[in-house]
Amino acid sequence: MKRRSFLKLTGMAGLAAGVPSAAGLGSNREQSAKASHGAAQTKTPASPETILLKDYRPKSLYKIPVTEIAKAKYPIIDMHSHPDAKTSQQIEEWVRNMDEVGVEKTMILTMTTGREFDDILRKYGKYPERFEVWCGFDFTGYDKPGFGPGAIRELERCRQAGARGVGEIHDKGQGLRSGKSKASGMHPDDARMDSVWAKCGELGMPISLHVADPIWMYQKMDKNNDGLMNAYYWRLDNQPNIVGLSGMIDILERTLAKHRNTTFVACHFANLDYDLARLGEVLERNPNLYADISARYAETAPIPRFAGQFYAKYADRLVYGTDMGFDKPMYHITFRILESLDEHFYEIEQFSYHWSLNGLGLSDAVLEQVYHDNAAKLLAARG
Numbered sequence: 492m493k494r495r496s497f498l499k500l501t502g503m504a505g506l507a508a509g510v511p512s513a514a515g516l517g518s519n520r521e522q523s524a525k526a527s528h529g530a531a532q533t534k535t536p537a538s539p540e541t542i543l544l545k546d547y548r549p550k551s552l553y554k555i556p557v558t559e560i561a562k563a564k565y566p567i568i569d570m571h572s573h574p575d576a577k578t579s580q581q582i583e584e585w586v587r588n589m590d591e592v593g594v595e596k597t598m599i600l601t602m603t604t605g606r607e608f609d610d611i612l613r614k615y616g617k618y619p620e621r622f623e624v625w626c627g628f629d630f631t632g633y634d635k636p637g638f639g640p641g642a643i644r645e646l647e648r649c650r651q652a653g654a655r656g657v658g659e660i661h662d663k664g665q666g667l668r669s670g671k672s673k674a675s676g677m678h679p680d681d682a683r684m685d686s687v688w689a690k691c692g693e694l695g696m697p698i699s700l701h702v703a704d705p706i707w708m709y710q711k712m713d714k715n716n717d718g719l720m721n722a723y724y725w726r727l728d729n730q731p732n733i734v735g736l737s738g739m740i741d742i743l744e745r746t747l748a749k750h751r752n753t754t755f756v757a758c759h760f761a762n763l764d765y766d767l768a769r770l771g772e773v774l775e776r777n778p779n780l781y782a783d784i785s786a787r788y789a790e791t792a793p794i795p796r797f798a799g800q801f802y803a804k805y806a807d808r809l810v811y812g813t814d815m816g817f818d819k820p821m822y823h824i825t826f827r828i829l830e831s832l833d834e835h836f837y838e839i840e841q842f843s844y845h846w847s848l849n850g851l852g853l854s855d856a857v858l859e860q861v862y863h864d865n866a867a868k869l870l871a872a873r874g
C-alpha cells in the first residue's frame with residue numbers, strides 16, 4: 492500500500508503534514524513535498540535535549556566521495572510501479588524520465604479490474620513498448636460458496652484486454668487485498684484461491700505479491716525499535732488477529748509449493764530484508780519465486796557487505812523495482828545505492844529513516860541481471 496492512500500484511509504493526512512516520517516517506503520513526489528513542508532514547520536531551533544527522532548536531520552560530516560549517477564549502467568526493466576501518472580502529460584513526463592535515467596520498460600501494477608482497469612490500460616496504452624499494465628483480482632463473493640469462476644472470468648477478460656500479469660496483490664496478515672477489493676481472512680494458501688492461482692499459471696500471468704510488512708512494524712514501540720522513526724506511524728503491533736511476518740512467509744511458501752506452474756514475484760524482498768538468509772532459503776526451496784527489491788533500498792543500504800553478498804548469491808532471482816513514483820531523483824538514489832561504493836549518506840526525505848546508507852557496489856554482472864536480464868527472462872517465459 493502507498494502511504495498516501497493509507498493516510499487518506501485513516502484520516503491521518505493532516506497529521507502527516509507535520510510529520511516528515513510519514514513519507515517514504517513507497518514515497519512519491521507528493522509525499523516528499525509533504526515531508527519537506529513538515530520539516531520547514533519544525534525549523535524552530537530545538538535544544539538537543541528535546542530534539543525528537545522524527546525531526547532529526549543529520550548531515551554526513553565525512554569528506555568522502557559522493558557519486559552522482561544520472562543514468563543506470565544497464566537498461567532497466569522496472570517490475571514494480573503504479574499508475575502514479577494520471578494525465579497524458581504526466582505519462583509523457585514519465586516516459587522522458589525513463590529515457591533519461593535508462594528505464595526501458597515499467598510494470599504498472601494497477602491492483603484493479605473492471606472499468607477502473609480498462610481506464611488505466613487506455614491511458615498507458617499509448618506507450619505499449621514502455622509500459623505493461625497489470626490487473627488485480629476481483630474478490631467479490633469470496634466469503635460465499637462458489638467463489639472462483641467469477642474472479643477467473645474477470646481475470647481472463649483483463650488478460651484479453653492486455654494485462655500480462657497480476658498485481659500488486661497484498662496480504663499484510665489480515666487477508667488478501669487487490670486495491671479496493673478485499674478478502675478479509677482469506678490468505679494466499681486458502682483452497683478458495685487454488686483455481687485462481689492455477690489460472691494465472693495457465694494464462695502465463697506472473698503475480699506481484701506483497702506479503703507482510705517491515706519487521707519494525709510488528710515490534711514493540713520502544714527505545715529498542717530500530718525502525719522507530721517509521722514504525723510508530725505504521726505500527727502493526729497493536730493489530731488483533733493478524734498473521735505475523737514469519738507466519739506470512741510460511742503462507743507464501745505453502746502457496747508456492749501448491750502452484751509450481753505459477754510464477755510469483757514477492758514484493759520488497761518478501762519483507763525479509765532484515766533476514767536475507769531466510770529469504771535465500773525460501774528462494775532455494777521455491778523455483779517459481781522471484782523477489783523484487785522495490786522500496787527496500789534504505790533497508791538494505793545499512794548492511795552493504797551482507798546485502799551485496801546476498802545479491803551476488805541470488806543474482807538470478809532478484810528483479811529491480813521502484814514503487815516510489817517517477818521523478819528522476821528517486822531513480823538516481825536507487826542507482827547510487829546499487830552501483831556506488833559511497834558510504835554514510837542520508838536520504839531521509841525519500842525514505843524517512845534516520846539510518847545512514849551505503850552503496851552496495853554491485854558488480855556489472857549482478858547489476859545487469861537485476862536491472863534487466865531476470866525480468867526479461869521472467870516476462871519472456873510467459874510465451
Ligand SMILES: [Zn+2]
Nearest residue numbers: 492571659814
Ligand atoms: Zn507497490
